[in-house]
Structure formats: structure tokens, C-alpha cells
Amino acid sequence: MKMKRILTALCVVILLVCMFSVTAYAAGSGDVAGAVESTWKTASQQIKTVVNSVVFPAIDLILAVFFFAKLGTAYFDYRKHGQFEWAAPAILFACLVFTLTAPLYIWSVVGI
Template structure:
């Protein structure tokens, strides 16, 4: 019984906090939800573009570069061991690396930003 009262008290406090700190968001007086979303996107698109260009693409480039050079090293050691150089995995990683390095140049024109 004591556990049930404690759970009920926690639930009541949580509901009270949600009702106090919850903010009702209205699209517009006319109820135009699409217009509100378009306005928000227009306002935030430049910030999103900056973050993607300066944070996301460099992080992906770094990860792909590390994987590329690690795979190139393991492929070389396989070549030394077996005498056959397998090009597929390093070539795929290199193509992905080139794609992500050049993506900021053209990706925004494709998306229309």
C-alpha cells in the first residue's frame, strides 16, 4: 500500500510539472500548419546548412578516412600473406570518401537550398 501511494504521488507530481511547463503551440490563427512548418524551415535552413557543412560532413569524412586507411593496411597485409591484392573494399571506401568530401559543393543545390 505504501508503494502504491508513493507511485501515485510521483505520478501526480509528474503530471503537475508537465502541465506547468508544457507550452501549447499554435500554428497560426487560421490553423495553417503547413505555413508554420515552412516558416520555421525558412528561418532555420541556413543554420542547418552551416552545422551540416562544418560538423556532420567533416565527421563522416574522418570516419571514412580512418576506415579507408585501416582497410588499405589490412589489404596490404593480406597481399603479403596470400599474394593477391583485393581492391574492392578499399575502392568502395575511397569512392565514398570522395563523394562525402565533394558533397557540400553540390548537395545544397540538389536539395534546393
């Protein structure tokens, strides 16, 4: 009985894999590298658009919140101890400037 269930489940999985798989052809000539390059050229612009309009602004927002929160805690530490710690706010500010300006030059570095 247990073997019958396993065999039935295996047959269902194989049937689903066959139904939902798609065969990719290299445009008749057999040039697989050319097919991959053309797909990458099409997809790279979409990736660039998504990263510029979604990923970088999200990272900028997170870093800005952390920067101002750390600046506030550093100020309260200054009022309590009389010494201002610049390291953490300076690092967060440098990261924020880097991510704000990254869309201007990152794509030439990556090669897209």
C-alpha cells in the same frame, strides 16, 4: 498506501507537464502551415551549417582512417599471398570522394 503513492506520482508528473509545456500559436491568423514553413526556413539554415561543418567532416575522417587502414592491410596481404585485393579499398575511396564532394551538391538534391 501503494495507491496513494501512485496517485501522488501521477499528480507530480501532470504538474510538471503543465509547468514545462509551451503553447504554440499560429501568429493570430490561424495559419498553421505558414508557421511551420517559417520555422522550417529558419531551422534549415542552421541544420545545413551543422551538417556541413560537423557531420560531413566527421564522416570524412572516419572513412579516411578506414581507407588507409584497409589499404595497409591489403598491402600486407599482397606481400603474404602475392595478390592485391582492390575491392575494399576502392569502395572506401569512392565513399570518401562522395562524402568529400557531397556538401557541394547534396543541398540542391534535398531541396534546401
